[in-house]
Amino acid sequence: MSEIKQERVGVYVCHCGSNIAGVVDVVDVANWAAEKLKHQGVVIAREYKFMCSSLGQELIEKDIKELGLTRVVVAACSPHLHEKTFRTAAKNAGLNPYLVELASIREQVSWVHTDKAVATEKSKAVVSGAVSRVIENVPLEELKVPINPNTLVVGGGIAGIQAALEIANAGFHVYLVEREPSIGGHMAQFDKTFPTLDCSACILTPRMVEAGTHPNITLLTWSEVEKVTGFVGNFNVTIRKKARCVKEELCTGCGICEEKCPKKVIDDVFEAGLGYRKAVYTPFAQAVPKYPVIDKANCTYFLKGTCKACEKFCPTGAIDFNQQDELVNVEVGNIILATGYDLFDARRVSNYGYGRLPNVFTSLEFERLSNAAGPTNGNIVLRDGKTTPKSVGIIHCVGSRDKNFNNYCSVICCMQGLKFAHLVHERTGATVYNFYIDMRTAYKAYDEFYQRVLEEGTLFVRGKVAEVTDAGRNEREKGKLIIQVEDTLAGKQRRIPVDMVILSSGLQPRADAKEVGKLFGISCSTDGWFTEKHPKLDPVATMTEGIYIAGCAQGPKDIPSSVAQGAAASARVLDKILQKEVALEPVRASVDQEMCSGCRICNGLCPFNAISFLEDRMVTEINPALCQGCGTCVAACPAGAISGTGFSNEQILAQIDGLLLRNIEPVEA
Amino acid sequence: MTSNGKPKFAMYWAASCGGCEIAVLNIHEKILDVDANFDVVFWPVAMDAKYKDVEAMEDGSILLTLFNGGIRNNENEHLAKLLRQKSKILVAFGSCACEGCIPGLANLSPVGEIVHTAFSTLSTDNPHEIYPRVSFDVPEGELHIPKLEPILRPLDQVVDVDYYMPGCPPESHQIAAVVDLVIKVLRDEAQLPPKGAVIGAGNSTVCDECKRTRNVKFIREFKRIQDIAPVDPTLCLLEQGIPCNGPATRSGCNARCPSAGAQCIGCYGPAEGVVDYGARLITAFSSVVDAREPEEIERILDGIPDPVGQVYRFNLAGSLMKAAKPAWQKA
Amino acid sequence: MTENFEPTIIGFTCNWCSYRAADLAGTARMKYAPNVRLIRMMCSGRLDPTFVLRALSGGADGVMITGCHPGECHYIEQNYKALRRYLLLKRVLKGMGIEPERVKLVWASAAEGAKFASETTLFVEEIRKLGPLNWGKPTERLDDLQEEISKTEEVPA
């Protein structure tokens, strides 16, 4: 057995109020540690009500100074919560912070076991493991890495725009990448916004213009991120700037090309399939930037090599058919993902008939219907484009709170349904039914808006709509869409004939969310939204340092929350930039080149290309800047020539022996 | 010191094949240096010294004892303890003493089964099923033979060992080098290495001395060397799908086997500071497997039909597990 | 005897997924068997087969290896390497006469606290059925080799 190192270890067992002490006999654990682990170097073992409190930390600091402790073990909550706290306490007392180990006896013992005796015994084993491990810890210094002040914001919706503006106004450069020809996101498609009924474009376009003209913002629209390498403070991002076939420096945005273009195409992105656009187009009038793009899939020139109308009529000769995609490489310190959401595909609910019954519309389609700049200039009409509906049914929770589709509540469809009810009333005077299961109007001035819509005479039916059908059974139903619903307040089945049905469909993660997550090294939750670092306390950060998320990409939310998250993410980025450098966990791998035989077995293991082979000396080398500390090569090296700080073989092997209480009984011969 | 002033030298062989003894002779004329500088007092294979002669010596009077072979029966254990008592420097000489070697593979089966296999299987003509007995009365008196220990143990699991000299057998040029070193120490021209050190070997692995070219390895199939015709003489054997233990085996033999066209089977034992040799090979071979789906990985791993033999051929007794479960149950 | 046999199990978790799944099981107060003692590593790829052998030979009756689902590894693909090592290690354990079911690999993402808890309890039951490993401690006393051999036959007079 290795000889007993003469470290002086302090053990501190936390009550955590009753969270731990309620199940684990903390006094017994402390006494046990003091007695049984003495020969390993435990000189003091205390228990205290709240170790993470300032008093608790002072306990540690006092002991380090007075008893000359060289190692500290705190048996309390999860290292993800208070590892930093106790490391700082040690640092204040002059002990290297990496000589502190946290033993989790709350999340992994007291909260999950009921038998008090067993929980206490397990806590002792966990403390023993931590003590054996901490003896093998070595002092480490955090790796200081400079932060590149530039920031990449992915997604030009309201959240992305807010984040970009906040950082740019603080004087730092932002690259704002947007997949569509113009920034604005889904909000640009709306007519009014709830609850204030502000015209969506009126409050959005000023922000878009500000972002479009801001000296510190480089707008990269009609572009997508292809590759991301590096780590916090030093990301290298490759962006594909798709060819617009329009020379931005010459184009004045006059729109003649769009006017003259003979090819009409259904616009199923901005107009949600209700309106048309030309083969060369800008998605909407207030588009930022104003430069149009040529849709190669539908442009006659690219299909048959003829036409070229846009080129002929362009006053400044800005059209350039053989413009190629361009790969732009940018260096940034932090990245904010504000990639937004996809609308739930209402066709999946086949009994609501969307896609089969003409007069069933989705929420985005209705937004375009009611929008003055929309295909019907704001007139709410049926699919024939002429007749105004006399009665309209608005169905909530389409695809949400439904175990066949999405379990979660999409937060905005209730208010969206109420907004539609108001707009239909205002524009057509039709009778409006809203079919809901719970009316969720939780935020500021939301419920007041619900009261107002009630007073306007909207008929609310509480019940989950079973079916929308056009099989009328009697004169009252002929030629109408019949909504079959169980009215739970009236307690009976009802068949309500209406002219038009609007599906207030829910929000869903982007179809490519998983791939985008993998591109930036973050994961998605089971529902598919980007996973935040902590659902309550850290919603805009992710588990990957330097990558932040904002807006609906993190989960369904309304515009005020998206804006708030955009600003929050930018604040997190600004505090990183102002620190000028970031301290990286000193968890790294390194090669002892004396022992390395150049067998190259580890060379293929590193996805971060941190492992390189020196042909001349036939040995392997690890670049500490690129190494992320996963330890795969440490475990793989057949010669045992690669060691890893923070999670070394000695530490883990010692912890195994400690957990199995092999260090307690004198080891038999 | 003996009467003629020369330090005493002893060599003993426990559970071994005698190859280590031959390797000592294999240092050719240097054997004369041994004779010139040492007084060989105990060397059962070479001279007829008796145990009681050794018991009569004073403790620590033998300067250098090269002990090869694992501890299989109680006689081995007795001699190990005796020589430990009598020797100043006790060297675990060769793979058997260091980590059990081929005899150590017996630890895969219970001891009863070993004896049964030895004395009454197809190849043994034993119609009356006569088995050895630890003691047996004959007219002349009571005969004794050593009793088998339940599992074979390397030397350092029985007595405290000063130095380890791996290899099956240790290379003669390494033995010669150690002899020279000890001679220099006698003349105070050199210092003994720290206690417990491995001598007569390198501090890297076989690949360091192997002349074959090595690239990044992506293995789709493991094959036995005889199934590959012809074997590329210059390319790393592992890259050709042959499970070669070189990457995890200590250097010192100038990659004798790979240079001769065969894969290294690991007789020089683990590299410096390695806790379990087999574990190093498990992680080495799985690191070069180029597959992600479990079924595909299993198909590739089927290319190593006997994983225990592949990764623990020489060091089962010296590994963390030491023996298979059946062997433990009846210990 | 196996009913009240309480197995001791060492669990290896990866910092980003399965350790957080364990924490989530804690914050959600889910109850599971107390027999597993967890060790945190940065990634399941950090798992060295030596750790498993050290645990089994050191008194553990089973080892549970957990990590992120394939494709969701925080370090992109290192859990595949853990899978490969696990599959080869199981073959070696089988060769050593140890029931391969004593070592189990489970993927659990940071959101799957419930799965972590249920898999742990399930594994404890599986190990309880297998009984103690007791590495290095003989389960049957072998007094005399002779008596062992003689059991096989009688020597003719």
Added chain:
Amino acid sequence: MNKYILYPGCSMESSARAYMESMNAILEPLDIHFEEIDDWNCCGATEYLGINLIPAYSLIARNLALAAKQKNGTRTVVAPCSACYLNLAKADHYMQERPSLGAKVNEALAAGGLQYTPGTLDVRHLIDILVNDIGLDAIRNAVVRPLKGLKVVPYMGCMLPRPDYKNRWSDHEHPTELDDLLRALGADVIDYPLTTECCGGHMTQIGPETAFELIMRLVADADDRGAHLMATVCPMCQMNIDAYQNEMNHFFGTDYHMPILFFTQLMGLAFGREPDELGIGTELVSSRNALANIGVEVPVTQEPSAPRKKDEGLPMPRRWTKQEGKKEAVK
């Protein structure tokens, strides 16, 4: 040559003889070969499963056991009738899902020396193999007389698409397989929203008013949409709408005349076969006028059932007199 095992079911030989004849008529042009399960028995239709599970499933599973024994190079059992298809599919599914049920059923089958392991057979409906195996192109090529001008309402019935254990159908509420097939025959297919609404099933026996209500909805909507006739895939649907349409009219005081044929009869016509070979004309609500739209002359083989003559005796009590009060159509 597309080989299948056929489970005809009782109605194909009695009330739905027209379905059998028209099906046999379309096999040859589509190169389909059916081999009937010998000694098959009734499938328990819609009632038996509701009464007692074990004997019901044993009755059904007996057919599967016989078919499994007779596997002539195909594992697909085709059931033209929706009720038979659903019962066979349920038996196969729940014997796998609930091993205890499977065991009891096999225990029962053992009495007859039979056994069935769930999962060995694929249970599929006739239209499923026509659309998915044979394919619409092959059907289109076999059409000699396109049914242009014939307005047809496709009525799938409620048993086929739900429950869909093996996800065979395009949608559970609005499947389009029958629509596509009829369109391939050249007919003007009407988009019919009630295609999977219930036809009343055996409610015609238990609660006639409910059945009439359901039948009235189907017929009324088809009539509103200007359909000449309805096409269905299920003998029970055909019988309920065809045989009870007159009583439904009587009950509601309406005068609908909506003929309903099997889709195979229309396929026969499209393939150039004569009406009498397809059992056309045997339906109670005559399809003469409907088929006149495409110039098909339906021979009057059978006197339309004349209303019963009043005999001199005492008047017969009306069958549903106790519902007299609620006779007017449900508003």
